[in-house]
Each structure stands twice: as structure tokens, then as C-alpha cells.
Amino acid sequence: MIGIFDSGIGGLSVFKEVYRMLPEESYIYFADSAHCPYGEKSREYVIGRAREITEFLIKEGADIITVACNTATAAAIATLREEYSDPLKHETAQRILEISGGRRDHVKFIGMEPAVKPAAEMTKTGIIGVLATAGTLSGMKYKTSRETFAKGIKVVEHVGSGFVELVERGITDGTEAESTVEKSIRPLLDAGADVIVLGCTHYPFLMGTIRKIAGPDVIVIDPAPAVARHLMEVMSGEGLLHEQEADPAGRQAIKGIPDVRLYSSGNPRILEESFNKLIRK
Numbered sequence: 001m002i003g004i005f006d007s008g009i010g011g012l013s014v015f016k017e018v019y020r021m022l023p024e025e026s027y028i029y030f031a032d033s034a035h036c037p038y039g040e041k042s043r044e045y046v047i048g049r050a051r052e053i054t055e056f057l058i059k060e061g062a063d064i065i066t067v068a069c070n071t072a073t074a075a076a077i078a079t080l081r082e083e084y085s086d087p088l089k090h091e092t093a094q095r096i097l098e099i100s101g102g103r104r105d106h107v108k109f110i111g112m113e114p115a116v117k118p119a120a121e122m123t124k125t126g127i128i129g130v131l132a133t134a135g136t137l138s139g140m141k142y143k144t145s146r147e148t149f150a151k152g153i154k155v156v157e158h159v160g161s162g163f164v165e166l167v168e169r170g171i172t173d174g175t176e177a178e179s180t181v182e183k184s185i186r187p188l189l190d191a192g193a194d195v196i197v198l199g200c201t202h203y204p205f206l207m208g209t210i211r212k213i214a215g216p217d218v219i220v221i222d223p224a225p226a227v228a229r230h231l232m233e234v235m236s237g238e239g240l241l242h243e244q245e246a247d248p249a250g251r252q253a254i255k256g257i258p259d260v261r262l263y264s265s266g267n268p269r270i271l272e273e274s275f276n277k278l279i280r281k
């Protein structure tokens with residue numbers, strides 16, 4: 001079973017891609033909406049939440065976990081891997097066996113990262129824009145990938161102020177969404193960015209509005225498809241893929257009803273509504 005979590009409903013944008021690629025798998029999704037947003041919280045706080053959710057997901061049957069949140073990945077994935085991923089560490093193996101009821105001795109994590117590399121390859125102006133939370137932009141993981149992959153490229157960053165709150169309220173278009181998106185995106189466009197990276201899993205919900213403001217000449221990158229492919233590779237390596245062969249090209253249409261359990265630390269109705277809307281699209 002694939003566990004997926006986010007600070008809220010944003011991770012559903014990742015779930016959608018994963019499900020498109022692996023429709024035969026079972027899923028458990030946790031939205032930490034009672035503690036959303038993570039973007040402005042301390043690293044320690046986010047690590048604490050990530051640990052608690054990880055243990056819940058393992059207990060409920062997850063064999064692999066996708067941290068469908070850039071902010072939680074930046075803050076916590078190294079700690080999660082250190083504490084839960086190495087079966088050769090006696091302590092880890094014991095702990096995971098205990099939590100999973102003897103099912104597993106370790107779990108692997110798949111994280112999110114702003115797609116700086118493809119953006120740097122695609123830009124014609126030599127200027128890329130990165131939209132993410134404050135937590136992601138100040139994290140080491142992002143800084144390292146910017147230094148590694150964006151050499152000679154100008155990177156303009158901006159927090160998507162108010163984006164997460166809008167999405168959690170179910171508002172993805174209309175005048176309020178447009179004026180909120182405009183404020184954060186305008187500085188990137190004015191700086192000459194011709195590629196914009198969405199570095200937060202809530203932001204793809206605003207894709208229509210972002211594209212409307214950015215116009216047809218600007219490429220907007222959502223890293224979810226790349227993350228889904230990576231998850232599939234890791235699952236294959238771990239022997240976790242469902243017997244029936246998945247479609248590697250991800251072309252298999254979304255059909256039927258996904259085998260997914262939804263949990264929220266906040267209002268479950270919001271999660272269910274967003275989920276149903278997303279799956280029907």
C-alpha cells in the first residue's frame with residue numbers, strides 16, 4: 001500500500017499522477033489540515049508532524065511513503081530516512097516491525113523538490129521563476145539543487161503568498177484567486193522568467209489561474225509526473241509493485257474507483273470533496 005501525506009489537500013495533485021500511473025495499487029492519504037500551512041512553521045515542528053504521520057501510515061498498512069509536500073520534504077525527509085529506511089540498523093528494523101505488526105522492517109520515502117533542473121534546461125531567457133513556501137526556499141535541499149543545476153541561470157524566487165490558504169478553502173479560480181496569484185507571479189514575469197516552477201503541491205490546483213496570468217509563452221512546471229515515475233522505480237526495486245504490470249508511460253486512463261483511504265487531521269469533508277472533484281476531472 002502506498003502512503004501519501006501533505007500538510008493538507010495539496011498532495012492530491014501528486015496522488016492524481018501516481019494513480020494515473022499505478023491504478024492497480026492501494027492508497028492511504030493523510031491530509032494534516034489541522035496543522036496547515038507548514039510553510040511558515042519551524043523545521044522541528046514539521047519534523048514532529050512528519051514522524052507522527054509516518055508512524056500512523058505504517059500502522060495503517062503503508063509499505064512506502066510519498067512525502068507529497070515540498071516543505072515537509074525539505075524539513076524532514078533526511079530525518080525520516082535516517083529513522084525508518086535502513087533495515088540494517090537494528091533499532092530501525094525493530095521499531096518498524098513493531099509499528100507494522102511484523103509486516104515490514106523498513107520503509108522508503110519519496111520526496112518532492114522544486115524542478116529547477118528541467119526549468120534550467122528549458123529556459124530561453126536564462127531566467128527561471130520558482131514559486132514555493134518560505135520553508136522550501138530556505139531549505140538546504142533546494143539551495144543545493146539551485147547551485148548544482150542552475151549555474152549561469154538567473155533564479156527568481158517568490159513565496160506563493162496566500163495560495164495554500166485559497167486551495168484549502170476550495171478556491172482555485174475567480175477574482176480572489178486571480179488577484180492573489182497575480183501578486184506573487186508578477187515579480188517573476190517582470191524579471192523576465194519564461195519558465196515557472198511550482199515548488200509546492202498546493203499550487204497546481206491554481207494552474208488554470210497561473211496560466212491565465214502568465215500567458216501562453218511561459219512554461220509552468222508541476223513536478224508531480226516526475227515524482228510518480230520515481231516512486232514507480234523505487235517500488236519496482238523494493239518488489240512492491242502490484243502483480244499486474246503498471247503502464248510505464250502513464251497513459252492508462254483513470255478508470256473505475258481508486259482503492260484509497262482518506263484521512264484528515266482537520267475537516268474530512270473538505271478532503272473528500274476535493275478528492276471527488278479531482279478524480280472526476
Ligand code: DGL
Nearest residue numbers: 007037038039070071201
Ligand atoms: N503542499 C505543501 C508544499 O508542497 C505545503 C504547503 C504548506 O503547508 O505551507 O510545500
